[in-house]
Amino acid sequence: MLRLVQPCRRILMTAVNLPRPEVRPAPQEESEFGEIVSSQRGERPDYSINNRLGTPSGFTNYTPQEATCVIDWKAKLLEVFKTYGYTGIDTSPVEYAENLQLTGGLDKQIFGVSRLQDGTLTKFGLPFDRTVPMAIYLAKHHLQMTFPYSRYDIDWSWRGETAKAGRYRAFIQADVDTVAPEISALADAQCIVTLIMGLERLGVPKCNVFLNHVDVAKSFLNDVGIPSDKQNDALRAIDKLKPDNEDDVVAELVANVPEINEDTARDLLKSMSYRGPLSGFKFSKETSVEAKAGLAHLREIEKIAQGMGIDTSIFQFAPNLTRGLNYYTGVLFETFMPGREQYGSIASGGRYDKLVEMFNPNLHLKGVGGSIGLTRLFDVMKAENLVDLTKQTTAQVFVGYRTKDELQAAIQVAAALRERGVYTELHLNVPKVKKELKIVDGKGIPFALLVMNQDEIVLKETFKKKTTEKQTDQLTFTSIEDAVAHIERLKNEGLLDRSQKSQTEIEECKEQ
Amino acid sequence: MLRLVQPCRRILMTAVNLPRPEVRPAPQEESEFGEIVSSQRGERPDYSINNRLGTPSGFTNYTPQEATCVIDWKAKLLEVFKTYGYTGIDTSPVEYAENLQLTGGLDKQIFGVSRLQDGTLTKFGLPFDRTVPMAIYLAKHHLQMTFPYSRYDIDWSWRGETAKAGRYRAFIQADVDTVAPEISALADAQCIVTLIMGLERLGVPKCNVFLNHVDVAKSFLNDVGIPSDKQNDALRAIDKLKPDNEDDVVAELVANVPEINEDTARDLLKSMSYRGPLSGFKFSKETSVEAKAGLAHLREIEKIAQGMGIDTSIFQFAPNLTRGLNYYTGVLFETFMPGREQYGSIASGGRYDKLVEMFNPNLHLKGVGGSIGLTRLFDVMKAENLVDLTKQTTAQVFVGYRTKDELQAAIQVAAALRERGVYTELHLNVPKVKKELKIVDGKGIPFALLVMNQDEIVLKETFKKKTTEKQTDQLTFTSIEDAVAHIERLKNEGLLDRSQKSQTEIEECKEQ
Known part of the structure; x- marks a missing residue:
């Protein structure tokens, strides 16, 4: 004392x-994929090393005020995530490149690590999301762990893609995930509720959460006779459906799935474009058991979320939502700000019951997770004048x-x-x-x-x-x-x- | 509700x-510099992708219990740092490689970033400490900032060096720094006090803090006629002095500084090997004004630290301490656990009044900072059974x-x-x-x-x-x-x- x-x-x-x-805006720069250029801003003070003081294209360059806000956001999310029982993970900042390439789809965007001295490449890559490092960690450490394992991770994800407004080469994702040999709708609901509570804590205006289930989406395709080997292609097309692009989606469907004609495609889109409360949607008697079970699962999630204090009017059933379907196996969700849908989903995720097996085929762990794209959300909230700078x-x-x-x-x-x-x-x-x-x-x-x-x-x-x-x-x-x-x-x-x-x-x- | x-x-x-x-220890692996090998552990389960599940050599691979402890440490340090008025910084996770190479000394150890798709190198490197990214940030953003600027940063530092026990290719450093056009001994004292309080919060046993001042060290060299262009070499040699290696240090001194002979070198080491309270050290009347001012500065730091609640018996004057002198210009400090000196310094830093100028020659900002090497300290505390796993x-x-x-x-x-x-x-x-x-x-x-x-x-x-x-x-x-x-x-x-x-x-x- x-x-x-x-x-x-x-x-x-x-x-x-x-x-x-007074805040000088960070300079905005564009560059082609792979052609990573140094900054060429004007009005520079006259010193010789000014080229190096530009902003590396595609990386964040926050003012002190912006940095203070972003750091405050991380602290707030961390507190919410811990309150919901999620604990921190500490994965290596690099992964073996071949592990990162295993999940497919993002191969072209992975950043590798080299030795600057002689340009030698190493076997390491920088992770493109926070879920794959967790899956690798589980594949390694599962014998030392007690399940269900619920973790948060707020850290960099890296993508070597074309940098443009709202698309970064390194961005912060705030993830929560629960993984266990068996998990129930309770885990799904808690994941969604945690992210909603996180967004609320950041001052994000009330959001809509669109829900879907893989089995429900597939039942629509079964009903019109789309064979299983074409269903992923079909769902990827249907996921793109917006109020103004029905013709494009129909064209893509008919081109990729010769089993259906244009009329069937239009009927399919019509039935899958439902947006409304879960309780307002009714299947026909002929609908498959799996689809009905999928919808019942979504209703269970809604009920649990209500018990957890969520106003369930924010949930909307969206049967065409599929998130590209890469590793999802059950519930899928995406979150939008009403009236600000143009910014895209600000928090999303779903159930993945096969992901960990990719890294350790003998290990069967089911998982559900979601993330808030913190770097992009910050841009959105800044544009909407909703942050304290x-x-x-x-x-x-x-x-x-x-x-x-x-x-x-x-x-x-x-x-x-x-x-x-x-x-x-x-x-x-x-x-x-x-x-x-x-x-x-x-x-x-x-x-x-x-x-x-x-x-x-x-x-x-x-x-x-x-x-x-x-x-x-x-x-x-x-x-x-x-x-x-x-x-x-x-x-x-x-x-x-x-x-x-x-x-x-x-x-x-x-x-x- | x-x-x-x-x-x-x-x-x-x-x-x-x-x-x-039960905790399985993480596998330990060694590899030569640059030869980054995949894991070759025995006793593997029989699945085909096992090579990829080894531990990348030189990177941390914490068990869930270790990760929980390390994450708890970060949260505790962050709280202490904020209490002392330091605020978070949010620098880009990469820097231009040429900026990283500018400070010299670590060129051979810098990791670059490549594109995995075709092995193309980018212009980016991964930072080798947390101080240089801050200096670059200041060089860019100083017009938007209010000084003094006091920031903490708890994040990865990367070094592509030979991985061995206690030496990592990526490790967490917990830095605090204060930078301003003018700062006083108050900033130096606060930096040291904050790190001591941080160590205490982590449960680190009471430490000794060795203090020195560049001007004091140089005065010893002036007294024996070592010219200024040889002083950095001499100090680097003298910094290595330990109870059992006087002969080696004398040999290095005589080889690098022909101006002195073996007897002078031994006398110099004797006078510079003082370890004891600041108040117990007296200069002769002939000592330079600068050296006396340096010692007075250290005494002022001690007095302020006392006012901040520190038991000053932990401070010891160590005139041979120079920390390699790369960018330090005033006070220098290193922290050791008494009786556990073999682990090396667990928190260290000093005053650097010229660092920011390297990135923006028109910008004159003085700075003082220090860091806790969190990854290494965790190994030490684990070895000493001082962590809760x-x-x-x-x-x-x-x-x-x-x-x-x-x-x-x-x-x-x-x-x-x-x-x-x-x-x-x-x-x-x-x-x-x-x-x-x-x-x-x-x-x-x-x-x-x-x-x-x-x-x-x-x-x-x-x-x-x-x-x-x-x-x-x-x-x-x-x-x-x-x-x-x-x-x-x-x-x-x-x-x-x-x-x-x-x-x-x-x-x-x-x-x-």
Whole structure:
């Protein structure tokens, strides 16, 4: 414990509500696949190494404000995921390239690792998603593990594809997965609920979750006589169906599946384009047992999600949803922001009961998982003005001082706050009140405690509210203990992370 | 809010203290530099793809228990770093290779990124530490930033060197740095204090921190007439001085610095081998102003650290400490566990006032930083039996049930706990009490709430204490509210993370 001196110096406490710092947008660059170019921005300062200071194309290049927001998002998701019982995994940052190539489909996009010294290639590749490293980890470590295994993973995925707006060569995915020899609809429901709760925690407006089941989708194809070896092709085409492209999908179907004609294809699309509550969908008596069981499984998921506190009006049955069908074997889901569907799905996943076997054929583990595409979601939320870009730091309180005499008191204030778990930035520079307040302003730190050069302690709180720009509150205390106790109260009331972008502003954007 | 049904079913609550699960050690493999081989372990199960399931040499391959511990460490360090006002940075996971090559020294060890499809090399490399990506970030973003800038970064560093015990090709470093146009000894002290507090939070036994200042070290060389262009070579040799290798260091000195003879070299080593309190070291009257100022700076750091709550007996002045002197310009520090010096420094760093200029010559920013080598420290702490390897999960409470009838109650219990921020694993598998308790045991979850098939609610707590193996406490409640409120009390008292390795056991290992 610190000894807190008393009587002490004057402390001035200010809670500031400041204009947003000016943010230079990160330069946008395009490049062809494989042709990885250095930046060619204009308006450069005149120094010789400027070429190297461009943004590697297809990689994130966040401003300090953006980085602070993204890091805050990761922390929030991590907390939600842990609350739902998911635990962290720690896979190697590389995998054997041949393991990555095993799942197919993304071969052309995998980044390998080389030795820079002589350009020698290694046997390693950088993972293209977070699910395959988990499957490899399970194939290796299953004997040391207790199932069901529920893990989260928030880390980079790498794809050497053409970089363009919204498509990155490295992006963060926030995954949750449950794997076990046997799992029930409870695992499926929990995965979906966790991701919905995660999105809610990030301030994403209320979403719609489209649900489907592989067996349900296939029953539609069986009903019109599409043979099993053509079903994956057919489903991939049907997955592309949108309000304005029916003709294209019909053309693709008829071309790939000679067993059906254009009329049948149109009827099929019509019956598969249902969007609505699960309870509103009825199969005919002739429908297969498997399809009925698939729909019953979806209804069970909905019921469990309701028990978990989800408003089930967000669920919509979408029989044409198939997510490319690469390794999915049961429930499939995709999440959209209503009225903002143009951004695509912001969280998706499904059941995969055969994935782990690809890496260890003797190991039969069923799995369900999903992920939030954090990097893309951030772009979406930024475009929709739904993120707080007013902070450059997670610090909650700034502690300043003006003279060397006050330094020891300031150090004591900071130490006492830190002991109470308050994120405290102690002024580390030449102490001048104007400079100090400039730091508080620039970084968006919500509270400042300034130790003043007086004999009594004054604790001052200034909080300029949006509506009454000049409103000033100032608190005065006579000891460090009292000042620290006040901050502790603010912490306990959850007020230390006060944002300069008011909740009202964000709510307004959400409702637009 | 959830509606909590009452009256309800019987709930059985158990707090278990279980034997450690059997852990297969990760296979150890060596390989020559650059010759990256696939695993050749024996005793393989008979499946065709087994070669790919070996451990990539030089990369971590943690068991679930180890991963849980390492992830817990990252979370703890992150919390300490934020408390000290450091904020997260979000740099690109790759850098331009030419930027990485700019700092010199590690060229041969840099990993590049290639395209797996055709083996084409890209212009990107994987960073060999966390400081250079920060310097590049500052060179790019300084106009958008408010200084002093204090950031933490806990992420991979990559080195394509010969993999052997304790040396990895990818390892996690936990860095803190402060950068600004002007910073004082306060920033140096805070950096050191933060790392010490971080180590303490990880359960690392009390450490010694060796301090030095570049100007002090150089004054010793000036005194014996070593010219400035030979000083870096000399210091690199003197840095290697250990109790048993004086002859080697003398030989290296005489070979590299013809200006001095063997006797002078021995005298120099004698005067530079001081290890003791800063206050116990006295310069002669002839010593340069710079050297005296350097020592005064170290004393100021010590004084500030004391104000921050550090017992300053851990500080020792070590004039021969130079850390290779690559980019350091002021204070230097290294941290050792007393009696365990053979493991090397576990946290180190120093002042670098010229680093950022290398990437942007017009930008003059002074910096101080240090890092904990998390991957290596974990090996050390594991070898010393100072880590808790009893948990496979961060879940604090397991919620089980036996029949479908009890499922809805179990879902409500889990939802209520989750709403209170309790990390809750809901049973996702076939419900059988024996199987459920096996999960609780295997994962090392400290508490279990089992919803039983009775009409009244019974809440049962079983906690087998180390000393009285069979001691059993059982709590019975009559409602979900009461059960949840009990867990909430345990949470508020900090008891939910109860470990199966008692604090006493760990303290015993620390004192050895």
